[in-house]
Amino acid sequence: MLIHGASGGVGQFAAQLAKLAGATVIGTASTRNHDHLRSLGVEPVGYGPELEGAVRELAPDGVDVVIDLVGADALERSDSLMATDARVGSITDGEGALARGGVYVFVRPSAEDLALLATLIDEGKLSVDVAQTFPLDEASEAYRVLAEGHVRGKIVLTP
């Protein structure tokens, strides 16, 4: 599986859940986050011009699944990296995912899913990487930092 944006808030969960399901995971991230991805069992690759060559080296027959958590040209760049009948999912590029016969996922509140995640965390099977904590009245600063697009993991707001 190739996950675009594996070091982000969504990406780290996606990568860990994929690993738990038995997938071999290749994840894109900036170089400074590669060691962290390795610690999660993910094979890191950059998302600069090296992306295609690095993925081909790791998955010469193509990847079976592409998860796009970045948007922009991530799906376009994945086209030549996919095995026949590979599946595509995106949370950022609905049009691109649907054009490839894939799924566009949009978050919805689910107590059941949250309980499952909490259980996995309690069991030590899933880790939550907290990059920074802000008091609630500094939420605008938290959003500013998040909007830069390079938070590793999650930002937490405290009461």
Ligand SMILES: NC(=O)c1ccc[n+]([C@@H]2O[C@H](COP(=O)([O-])OP(=O)(O)OC[C@H]3O[C@@H](n4cnc5c(N)ncnc54)[C@H](OP(=O)(O)O)[C@@H]3O)[C@@H](O)[C@H]2O)c1
């Ligand atoms: N559809 C939905 O329901 C839903 C739900 C939640 C989030 N989203 C959207 O999904 C996206 C990811 O959310 P998030 O919370 O995981 O964001 P995030 O924590 O900010 O993570 C962003 C990720 O993108 C990577 N990245 C940044 N610039 C990039 C570039 N130019 N090319 C490739 N990768 C790049 C970052 O890698 P490095 O830091 O290692 O560079 C990081 O892994 C956001 O656009 C968000 O709005 C959608």
